[in-house]
Amino acid sequence: MSTGTAPPVTPADDTGAPQAQVAPGDGTRPHWAAVAGIAILFAAIVIAGVILLPPIAMGAALLGIALIVLLRRILFTWPALLFLLAATIMFIPARRYALPIPLPFALEAYRFMIFVAIVALGLAFLFDRSRRWRPVAFGWPIGIFLATLLVSFIVNGMRLVNEGLATTALSGFFQLGVLLSVFFSVRQLLTSERMVMGFLMVLSWMAVIVAFFAVIERVARTNVFLMLANFLPLMVLREDGGDATRAGVNRAYGSAQHPIALAVMLCMFLPILIYLAKYAIWPRNVWNRRIAYGIGTFLVFGGIIAAISRTAVVVMGVMFLIALVLRPKVALLLLAFAVPGLLLAMFVVPAQVESMLLSFLDVDTLIASQYTSAGMAGAGRLADLEPAFVEVRQYPFFGQGFGSRVVVGDEANSFILDNQVLGILMEAGALGVIGYAVFMLAPVVMLIVYALRWAAEPRHALLAFALAVSIAGYSAALFFFDAFGFFQSFLVHMMLLAVAAWVYTEGSRRASAPKPAWTPEVVR
Structure with missing residues (x-):
């Protein structure tokens, strides 16, 4: 006789059924090997930077990496890219500042952001099939x-x-x-x-x-x-x-x-x-x-x-x-x-x-x-x-x-x-x-x-x-x-x-x- 409620599902009842997909961050924890690998890679980057780069450049790089990790959900969006490009152009005077990166030339901030925008769009056109070239008119x-x-x-x-x-x-x-x-x-x-x-x-x-x-x-x-x-x-x-x-x-x-x-x-x-x-x-x-x-x-x-x-x-x-x-x-x-x-x-x-x-x-x-x-x-x-x-x-x-x-x-x-x-x-x-x-x-x-x-x-x-x-x-x-x-x-x-x-x-x-x-x- 039916009681109007479904019986509880037991592990035996679930045998052979497809396992539910759990999204990353929904209660799962990364494997210890992945954590160790990331830690070793980061340590190697830091050691190499300390040896090869000037202190100010290394400090700037670490600060930048930390900010990127903390703000990754905000930064890795197209509106954020537009905002950063515009802010760099509007607020950082050209020919007055450069990024502290040891290169044969002075890498100004606006050039760096233009390069980032070009690379990001290039990758999007390569790997995102839904993205199409929008007409430029001029x-x-x-x-x-x-x-x-x-x-x-x-x-x-x-x-x-x-x-x-x-x-x-x-x-x-x-x-x-x-x-x-x-x-x-x-x-x-x-x-x-x-x-x-x-x-x-x-x-x-x-x-x-x-x-x-x-x-x-x-x-x-x-x-x-x-x-x-x-x-x-x-x-x-x-x-x-x-x-x-x-x-x-x-x-x-x-x-x-x-x-x-x-x-x-x-x-x-x-x-x-x-x-x-x-x-x-x-x-x-x-x-x-x-x-x-x-x-x-x-x-x-x-x-x-x-x-x-x-x-x-x-x-x-x-x-x-x-x-x-x-x-x-x-x-x-x-x-x-x-x-x-x-x-x-x-x-x-x-x-x-x-x-x-x-x-x-x-x-x-x-x-x-x-x-x-x-x-x-x-x-x-x-x-x-x-x-x-x-x-x-x-x-x-x-x-x-x-x-x-x-x-x-x-x-x-x-x-x-x-x-x-x-x-x-x-x-x-x-x-x-x-x-x-x-x-x-x-x-x-x-x-x-x-x-x-x-x-x-x-x-x-x-x-x-x-x-x-x-x-x-x-x-x-x-x-x-x-x-x-x-x-x-x-x-x-x-x-x-x-x-x-x-x-x-x-x-x-x-x-x-x-x-x-x-x-x-x-x-x-």
């Missing part, structure tokens, strides 16, 4: 630009070899490849809209932090980013902290290599912060979100003023003009909020505002300042034009060969231009400038077309427009600073371009819009 402008540089190198190959500059040129190609790889790596890591929004938020707040400490640097004359070696395992490459002044005051460097680079980098985040004030996933309350990102925008603007850069005024002017032409209501609304902030800045820091903004009203003095120190290092931009075009006329179409110009160090063979477009003209000729224009401007045009005609969702349209404005502003700055020499701002440009590639290929589209060759549903 690969063809990059390809055209690289092709023009390669043509310049081939045409000038024999001369570069005879002058002993072939290795220098190849190093220039390698460095450019490392920088461009950030675009492809970040694009492959952005697999969902939530990850994209989270990445944009984190990256923008990192910029806010940099701006905040730039203001502190301007007031206290202390750059916290030059103190990282005190609490991080980093080796200092340069001791000097930079000494740039304008309007009788020191200019803030922040985590950048130069005040101009800092100002340009921060300007790129202004459209992004304005977009996030409306569409960020945190804070959830609309008014809290507007207040939070309003404060962030105010701090970024303060960081720009602390850098005291006229180039930043040009960048913001270009951004405003694009918004005024294509989104006039948004531009006028921003102007209404910007005017009180500008008046406040003129009252608090009048010398900086006069140097940045009001100096444009004195055209004669402004032009004269760009003709100073002709023929010397640090000469004005207009003073560089005549000697630069003397060299351009010798190689007008294909230039001298990309990467052949050395402007610093004992092997310097040219002068600093503070003009990336002119530098490309000298190295790769008119062909290189055409390729560079395609590389910088094609994404802007594609994003604007998507934002105004193809996007089905307002949030995707505004994101594409904000990114187009940001990239256009950076493109305008290329006439006033060496983009390839200031790594942080260029890498930020690459990361924002990766986000732009996501919204262009995976963002919503109207039924009448042309469909991309790849759709998000293909990738599971």
Whole structure:
């Protein structure tokens, strides 16, 4: 007779049944042999490190291993890789620190993280069958630009070899490849809209932090980013902290290599912060979100003023003009909020505002300042034009060969231009400038077309427009600073371009819009 309950299962009843699979960590303990093997291996590594490595390098290695083991469940995720890559680029100044690893060259932190990202993605593509290559959208402008540089190198190959500059040129190609790889790596890591929004938020707040400490640097004359070696395992490459002044005051460097680079980098985040004030996933309350990102925008603007850069005024002017032409209501609304902030800045820091903004009203003095120190290092931009075009006329179409110009160090063979477009003209000729224009401007045009005609969702349209404005502003700055020499701002440009590639290929589209060759549903 049934009692309504099943009889208890005895070992005899379970004979022949498949054994239950117990997941690691669910009450099981590792075998003593495995523990002993790991202990012996770790001891061997420690002993070898003590014998072969400097104490500081060994200590850094052990600390790194310990942190990796403790945080392995957090670190070994794609969002963590994105965060570490962005944090390294935003917070560790380039050409100032290196990892304490005995190598023939100085391994800077940003290069190490780029290498880690490339290796991690390579392994994922090899062993994870569910991972597919995600479209980059802007690969063809990059390809055209690289092709023009390669043509310049081939045409000038024999001369570069005879002058002993072939290795220098190849190093220039390698460095450019490392920088461009950030675009492809970040694009492959952005697999969902939530990850994209989270990445944009984190990256923008990192910029806010940099701006905040730039203001502190301007007031206290202390750059916290030059103190990282005190609490991080980093080796200092340069001791000097930079000494740039304008309007009788020191200019803030922040985590950048130069005040101009800092100002340009921060300007790129202004459209992004304005977009996030409306569409960020945190804070959830609309008014809290507007207040939070309003404060962030105010701090970024303060960081720009602390850098005291006229180039930043040009960048913001270009951004405003694009918004005024294509989104006039948004531009006028921003102007209404910007005017009180500008008046406040003129009252608090009048010398900086006069140097940045009001100096444009004195055209004669402004032009004269760009003709100073002709023929010397640090000469004005207009003073560089005549000697630069003397060299351009010798190689007008294909230039001298990309990467052949050395402007610093004992092997310097040219002068600093503070003009990336002119530098490309000298190295790769008119062909290189055409390729560079395609590389910088094609994404802007594609994003604007998507934002105004193809996007089905307002949030995707505004994101594409904000990114187009940001990239256009950076493109305008290329006439006033060496983009390839200031790594942080260029890498930020690459990361924002990766986000732009996501919204262009995976963002919503109207039924009448042309469909991309790849759709998000293909990738599971």
